[in-house]
Amino acid sequence: MVHREQEIRRVLITGGTGSFGKTMLKDLLGKGIEEVRILSRDEEKQDALRNDLRDERVRYYVGDIRDRGAVERSMHGVDAVFHAAALKQVPSCEFFPHEAVLTNIIGSENVIRSGITAGVKSVVCLSTDKAVFPVNAMGMTKALMEKTAAAAARELGPTAKTTVSSVRYGNVMYSRGSAIPLFVRQLKSGRPITVTEPKMTRFLMPLRDSVALVHHAFNNARQGDLFIKKAPASTIDVLVDALKELFGMPDHEVEVIGWRHAEKLYETLANAQELANSEDMGEYFRIVLDMRDLNYKPYFTEGELGTVRHEDYHSHNTEQLDIVGVKELLLTLPEIQAELDGVGV
Secondary structure (H helix, E strand, O other): OOOHHHHOOEEEEEOOOOHHHHHHHHHHHHOOOOEEEEEEOOHHHHHHHHHHHOOOOEEEEEOOOOOHHHHHHHHOOOOEEEEOOOOOOHHHHHHOHHHHHHHHHHHHHHHHHHHHHHOOOEEEEEEEHHHOOOOOHHHHHHHHHHHHHHHHHHHHOOOOOOEEEEEEEOOEOOOOOOHHHHHHHHHHHOOOEEEOOOOOEEEOEOHHHHHHHHHHHHHHOOOOOEEEEOOOEEEHHHHHHHHHHHOOOOOOOEEEOOOOOOOOOOOEEEOHHHHOOEEEOOOEEEEOOOOOOOOOHHHHHOOOOOOOOOOOEEOOOOOEOOHHHHHHHHOOOHHHHHHHHHHOO
16 A cells, blocks of 8 residues: 555644644654645744744644634645644633534534545544543533544545544643643742642653654544554552652642542543444554444344443553653653753753
8 A cells, every 4th residue: 555645745734833733743844745734823823833943844824723714725735634723621611612612613624624625635633532421521522523523524435535534542741731741830830739639540642642643544544534542541649759750859749639620530532332343453443433324224223233342441441650650751751851951850
């Protein structure tokens, strides 16, 4: 099979000024891509990125994915779309759920349909573990984004010019708004580290793995596939202890502040029913799209035969890292290395 990335010249990244977008952008430029387009509504971040990179292969489009016209203007002539634009903060979406609907569902529909109309080869939509058994508005809207992508893929069918797929992953370490940079700031400023529930578990995945997951989806997706990156996890108290040891502050104060709105004790990346219709690809799961539609008899009269023999895949039953393992993983992050250099550790 021809490596699909050899066939692309222009890529659009929605939400391209975010943590994932910037990492993917630099990765694509390093691979010699001809043109990368960034669509985002934050002109200040675009200006900072422009001044940082100074690369003529990058083109910037100011616009919101809620605006179908802005999406279409950025899409013309593109070969692949990596859709990362979203409202991602759980508390923000919880208090402003309609805003999450407008961006995460309607905005995603705009991206997917514009990609199909423009004839792009691949649209890869980025989702989250919070979309599985969602208990908060962010997870609910991301789950509906996945359904939106699946519906479009089902309509297109396997022979269409455009392949629509999704990826789902857990917490990205040191991404904007995540816990690790907050804990580091609290350590360095002498303030107590604020923890909601020490025994919560969370997946731990570096940004580079999220980029690799999207590349894997682009290169391997069949119509409607959803790919999941397997990842280790740890409890929050183990993560905090690992950071305290790395920064030479083992006795730093920790304050337990209680649960935030709509938090989970653990995060689930795939449920048992999905895994029953999956392919284990080693580092990844491929969840295969159910191509049935409403126009068939068994939907109404028979249902599916067979029993689900899997269990959910979540941060309680994946590989659990101890303090040493978390420290080793943290030390692979350039941001942690820079922070440690700054304190002379």
